[in-house]
Amino acid sequence: xxxxxxxxxxxxxxxxxxxxxxxxxxxxxxxxxxxxxxxxxxxxxxxxxxxxxxxxxxxxxxxxxxxxxxxxxxxxxxxxxxxxxxxxxxxxxxxxxxxxxxxxxxxxxxxxxxxxxxxxxxxxxxxxxxxxxxxxxxxxxxxxxxxxxxxxxxxxxxxxxxxxxxxxxxxxxxxx
Amino acid sequence: xxxxxxxxxxxxxxxxxxxxxxxxxxxxxxxxxxxxxxxxxxxxxxxxxxxxxxxxxxxxxxxxxxxxxxxxxxxxxxxxxxxxxxxxxxxxxxxxxxxxxxxxxxxxxxxxxxxxxxxxxxxxxxxxxxxxxxxxxxxxxxxxxxxxxxxxxxxxxxxxxxxxxxxxxxxxxxxxxxxxxxxxxxxxxxxxxxxxxxxxxxxxxxxxxxxxxxxxxxxxxxxxxxxxxxxxxxxxxxxxxxxxxxxxxxxxxxxxxxxxxxxxxxxxxxxxxxxxxxxxxxxxxxxxxxxxxxxxxxxxxxxxxxxxxxxxxxxxxxxxxxxxxxxxxxxxxxxxxxxxxxxxxxxxxxxxxxxxxxxxxxxxxxxxxxxxxxxxxxxxxxxxxxxxxxxxxxxxxxxxxxxxxxxxxxxxxxxxxxxxxxxxxxxxxxxxxxxxxxxxxxxxxxxxxxxxxx
Numbered sequence: 001x002x003x004x005x006x007x008x009x010x011x012x013x014x015x016x017x018x019x020x021x022x023x024x025x026x027x028x029x030x031x032x033x034x035x036x037x038x039x040x041x042x043x044x045x046x047x048x049x050x051x052x053x054x055x056x057x058x059x060x061x062x063x064x065x066x067x068x069x070x071x072x073x074x075x076x077x078x079x080x081x082x083x084x085x086x087x088x089x090x091x092x093x094x095x096x097x098x099x100x101x102x103x104x105x106x107x108x109x110x111x112x113x114x115x116x117x118x119x120x121x122x123x124x125x126x127x128x129x130x131x132x133x134x135x136x137x138x139x140x141x142x143x144x145x146x147x148x149x150x151x152x153x154x155x156x157x158x159x160x161x162x163x164x165x166x167x168x169x170x171x172x173x174x175x176x
Numbered sequence: 177x178x179x180x181x182x183x184x185x186x187x188x189x190x191x192x193x194x195x196x197x198x199x200x201x202x203x204x205x206x207x208x209x210x211x212x213x214x215x216x217x218x219x220x221x222x223x224x225x226x227x228x229x230x231x232x233x234x235x236x237x238x239x240x241x242x243x244x245x246x247x248x249x250x251x252x253x254x255x256x257x258x259x260x261x262x263x264x265x266x267x268x269x270x271x272x273x274x275x276x277x278x279x280x281x282x283x284x285x286x287x288x289x290x291x292x293x294x295x296x297x298x299x300x301x302x303x304x305x306x307x308x309x310x311x312x313x314x315x316x317x318x319x320x321x322x323x324x325x326x327x328x329x330x331x332x333x334x335x336x337x338x339x340x341x342x343x344x345x346x347x348x349x350x351x352x353x354x355x356x357x358x359x360x361x362x363x364x365x366x367x368x369x370x371x372x373x374x375x376x377x378x379x380x381x382x383x384x385x386x387x388x389x390x391x392x393x394x395x396x397x398x399x400x401x402x403x404x405x406x407x408x409x410x411x412x413x414x415x416x417x418x419x420x421x422x423x424x425x426x427x428x429x430x431x432x433x434x435x436x437x438x439x440x441x442x443x444x445x446x447x448x449x450x451x452x453x454x455x456x457x458x459x460x461x462x463x464x465x466x467x468x469x470x471x472x473x474x475x476x477x478x479x480x481x482x483x484x485x486x487x488x489x490x491x492x493x494x495x496x497x498x499x500x501x502x503x504x505x506x507x508x509x510x511x512x513x514x515x516x517x518x519x520x521x522x523x524x525x526x527x528x529x530x531x532x533x534x535x536x537x538x539x540x541x542x543x544x545x546x547x548x549x550x551x552x553x554x555x556x557x558x559x560x561x562x563x564x565x566x567x568x569x570x571x572x573x574x575x576x577x578x579x580x581x582x583x584x585x586x587x588x589x590x591x592x593x594x595x596x597x598x599x600x601x602x603x604x605x606x607x608x609x610x611x612x613x614x615x616x617x618x619x620x621x622x623x624x625x626x627x628x629x630x
Binding site for chain 2: 052077103107117
């Protein structure tokens with residue numbers, strides 16, 4: 001069955017929260033509130049997460065892997081370089097000295113952590129992305145947008161909920 | 177006095193900041209012109225030095241570092257302001273930082289880029305720079321991994337690349353706002369490209385928050401490591417005046433100090449030039465001034481610790497350098513450093529000066545003069561009065577080429593910074609909105625509680 005996208009704009013978080021709650025409570029066939037709903041907001045808003053419910057964030061795993069890999073890579077590259085240069089007279093000092101290598105390892109630990117965290121952010125946030133079919137620049141000003149993807153049969157029910165809560169604007173477009 | 181008005185409309189925040197990208201006051205162009213001229217002087221000096229040889233810099237034995245490395249440390253120090261405002265105050269939930277942290281982050285990036293230039297300038301043989309890079313080569317040699325100079329290069333590279341990424345990631349939501357509000361043209365194309373398709377979805381914000389916090393956590397130890405490694409360039413040597421245990425914290429405090437002073441200077445310039453009076457308020461300025469005063473006192477204390485440690489250590493060579501600093505050729509500059517770094521900030525202790533813009537502007541410039549003198553006074557006196565009397569050279573004076581390059585570095589930094597502020601939003605729009613939103617909520621709650629009490 002073909003799907004449609006609907007986007008409703010609201011002027012405040014309280015109203016948007018009520019809409020989300022009602023969409024969740026209403027059992028509309030052809031609409032899954034968990035997967036088919038996206039809330040767009042102009043600021044990082046903890047309340048959005050509260051009313052949408054906890055969703056996992058995996059960026060920290062990228063951070064962990066990046067930092068560990070960066071540290072290991074740094075240590076072994078440096079130690080490899082030192083071991084490769086063994087003919088240099090060290091005056092009784094070790095060929096691979098740990099204290100100075102620790103400092104470079106530390107820097108590479110951070111470098112790897114930061115770079116891979118950014119990569120993780122891009123992967124987890126789905127960026128870079130094409131702009132979605134329904135978008136209003138008012139979201140970057142002060143409006144909250146609720147974007148839903150529903151089967152055609154459910155469009156009128158969803159639209160009724162949006163209208164009931166006095167949406168400032170409703171956009172509709174044919175989806176997949 | 178409020179940090180920001182609670183009734184300011186979000187649309188207006190967008191409009192005001194977007195206007196700053198197009199229509200600054202005339203002073204902007206005057207500053208830009210002066211910066212280009214100063215940078216031109218620096219470039220001319222570098223070309224002259226490159227073509228003629230390092231001799232024109234008047235660097236010799238024992239004065240091998242001169243103003244180049246002193247100014248390098250100064251610019252590295254300046255970079256700590258961004259980390260302080262973005263990362264440390266972010267973790268402490270100090271929301272007054274929100275309207276001003278973006279330009280402090282830009283300061284970090286550009287001051288690191290300026291510092292990097294001095295390493296190249298000081299090398300002299302620019303075409304052999306790649307010798308210092310660690311890569312397998314047919315010469316069969318590697319840089320010395322035990323040397324703090326190599327740690328320094330690694331730390332600065334890490335700090336620069338991380339700062340650029342931190343600045344960029346924090347700017348993505350604002351770039352999306354700029355993309356949505358800008359008329360067609362090169363700017364819109366640029367913002368569209370850099371915004372990466374950001375739409376402010378819950379998924380994007382969720383991951384954004386964690387990423388920003390994580391990088392902030394990485395940046396704090398990184399910033400401390402960068403300047404303590406720079407301190408190690410000195411403290412790990414046996415030279416009198418440098419072989420001091422307290423050097424790393426002393427350097428870090430000095431870095432935060434000069435960074436904060438520079439924030440005050442640029443705050444005042446941006447506030448006027450881009451008409452940011454509503455966002456860069458006097459209340460926020462007052463907070464930075466108080467922070468700077470506290471750091472100034474920490475710096476003064478660490479200075480006293482260093483002098484006392486040298487004085488009571490019975491290390492005659494170090495003591496001789498300290499006496500030479502206070503009474504020898506460099507005495508006017510050394511006492512100038514003490515005056516600018518420890519006496520001038522006492523102005524900040526008086527409440528009536530904490531929001532007096534002309535006084536603060538002049539004071540912040542004097543503080544940074546003091547901090548630049550500090551770096552010079554770390555380097556020159558030790559070289560001029562080392563362990564061996566036959567190497568003493570108290571009368572060495574940097575050549576005009578060195579002074580020209582130092583002057584040019586200020587032009588280069590200002591040029592980059594002013595271009596950045598004209599091309600990218602120098603006030604974080606989404607964070608100012610957050611600040612307004614949370615303060616409005618707080619106000620509503622207080623009013624409701626008050627009504628309930630009645």
